[in-house]
Amino acid sequence: MTHQQGIKRVAVLCILQHQQQYLLLERLKAPNAGMYTPVGGKIDPFETPEQAAIREVFEETGLTVNEVHFCGILTETSPTNYNWISYVYKASVAWQQPPACNEGTLHWVHETALNTIPTPTTDAHIYHYVQQQQKFILDAVYDADLNLLALQELIHHSNLL
Secondary structure, rough: OOOOOOOOOOOOEEEEEEOOOOEEEEEEOOOOOOOOOOOEEEEOOOHHHHHHHHHHHHHHHHOOOOOOOEEEEEEOOOOOOOOOEEEEEEEEEOOOOOOOOEEEEEEEEEEEHHHHOOOOOOHHHHHHHHHOOOOOOOOOOOOOOOOOOEHHHOOEEEOOO
């Protein structure tokens, strides 16, 4: 199946947490190559977002999680093919040595270090909501070079940038 240009793709992100540490992926691929992100990926046909989160965690980390907790939704819009609706989940996991991953390198990152590593701008807001245990709906708008132009929190209708 081909993807029509500009149409939103549907994906999941899953924040893996052990106490105050997050297991994050230092991505190999564009558009966030070299940045630290939660694991995730596209939702397969006939798959629920929750099922996709559980599958993506296993595919990218080898970890089996039986339960993920819904945190919020991130919508990203650009004049390029970077147009996404991402369901964001969180799962508690036991600490282990980060396994190999074909998407990049997995690292444990302490929550106090999240603002010292390269991450997509939207992720800082996502981590804030997750740490506060608040549900969110974020709407991000980018230019053609994928520079973030606007970020709005839709539940409270406030601008974050």
